[in-house]
Amino acid sequence: MNASDSRAPLPAFADVQTAAARIAPYAHVTPVLHSRALDAMTGASLYFKAEHLQRVGAFKFRGACNAVWSLTAAQAACGVVTHSSGNHGAALALAAQLRGIACHVVVPDGAVAAKVAAIAHYGAQLHRCAATLAAREAMCAQVQATTGGNSVHPYTDPRVIAGQGTAALELLTAQPGLDALVVPLGGGGLAAGTALAMRALAPHCRLYLAEPAGAADGARSFAAGALDHAGIPDTICDGLRGTLGAINFEILRACDAQVLTVDDVQAVAALRLLWSRTKQLVEPSSATVLAAVLAHPAVFAGRKVGVILSGGNVDLDALPGLLAAG
């Protein structure tokens, strides 16, 4: 949203704790699910944090809610602004609605109609623009200038990162003694938040980041030791097409996180397993974590593994094509 994102102060575990208290009146404490069948299949004990049952159907509500309720009354009066037309946009819209403030969402032409409708459903004002980065940034700047609204980036905002960390905080509290956590990697908001919670609550736990092979800027960045945003994302995991943020990368490197890439065929196979075995209609991005566990039995077998099912916003009309992709 603005060039200073990467120079924002790093959030810390205390911020995750503050976020947990702040969002408690609004967000669900999601359940932790088990599956005998998937345990047998992976040889691991899997603890699924069910963020698809979070409000708006994704963990994104945690970060958005924390950002909105962090605002001073004066800031809140001007509302919030974002350019995400995915789960973050809907999450920010609902969080703003709950606080009774304005939410402005910049929507590029060609955004998925169902997602835009969800954002409008939560009362956000839509600002349409052409589908280029330049047009989007120009429209964001214009909306901010006009409204004085507070910009809430989907994953580099420290308030958002701290909010996303509350999912792992809940999981590690409900299920002590985990050997590993596996979370999806897109822009790195959930991943970085998880790292903050894990370092404080379970320092011996290892963090694994499941990333689509078709959007593997994270894997390349870790390999190179520097951000590498080259390439155009090509994956069915629509929630993970964002490029890793600088602040997110910094937090993740500090906790020695390891990226595991999975291709779309692996993701769809894991998606089918999750649907048929757990009866939970998670979205493809959520399936990357199980795909990563299935692809690396030597890493996970015999271990207690917490995995975060990040969301459940599947476009039912696109579902037949999704199943065929496997």
Next chain:
Amino acid sequence: MNASDSRAPLPAFADVQTAAARIAPYAHVTPVLHSRALDAMTGASLYFKAEHLQRVGAFKFRGACNAVWSLTAAQAACGVVTHSSGNHGAALALAAQLRGIACHVVVPDGAVAAKVAAIAHYGAQLHRCAATLAAREAMCAQVQATTGGNSVHPYTDPRVIAGQGTAALELLTAQPGLDALVVPLGGGGLAAGTALAMRALAPHCRLYLAEPAGAADGARSFAAGALDHAGIPDTICDGLRGTLGAINFEILRACDAQVLTVDDVQAVAALRLLWSRTKQLVEPSSATVLAAVLAHPAVFAGRKVGVILSGGNVDLDALPGLLAAG
């Protein structure tokens, strides 16, 4: 399975209580789910009993488990026999496996391969026959004669009915003060078991039976005051194609249950709502209950309504066709 089914002694609430204690070590106490969105849409307060999260993915495990663990040691030594190649077959197979006894399942040619594979997965012995009622009865008789196995009918067996009643027993205990219960109606095992629990625990509660219009022998039987099995079932709700049992009809009439029919278009619309709003991958039969509530706002608006989501065994490969049916 045999001609004496309709003359079996009627099960009572005490049998449901006994069943609950008997199956407790094996069956899940399934959660009760809520959805703000579906409450808003129906004007009712809906309490979804999540039987798709039961073992084998359906309430059927309750009745099968009760039947298997009701057997004396001598009876158990001969195993159990059934002709259901659907959820009941899989449920009986798992229950038998847990007790360490044989399970014989008569499978007519043309049975759904995925369901037959599930039954075999739980260790049952399959006995194939031609897809006619005569061939099926002959094969059942032959298997019983050879093995001495105990026949467990999918819905007219009083042990099965008592077992299915434990779902409503849990729901009414977890959620007192319900004004109505809505359950799917096929052969009437779940419906009759629910009636037994409801009469004892919530006598002021009304029981509604959601039945596919394409398999409406229940509605016709209630209208005529006598069983009417005419017609060939034609509905996508594959779990509800069985014809209402005599013992089931008797129990349901005694509690003044009311049948509400829903067509397949309504069922698919409700299925899409359940998938998108609750993220629970229930099967079409489960969607009939929400379809019935949506179709009768005058009956349900403003009331506390318990609905039983009966199962979640969806054939993923058939899913695109299912969505198109709406």
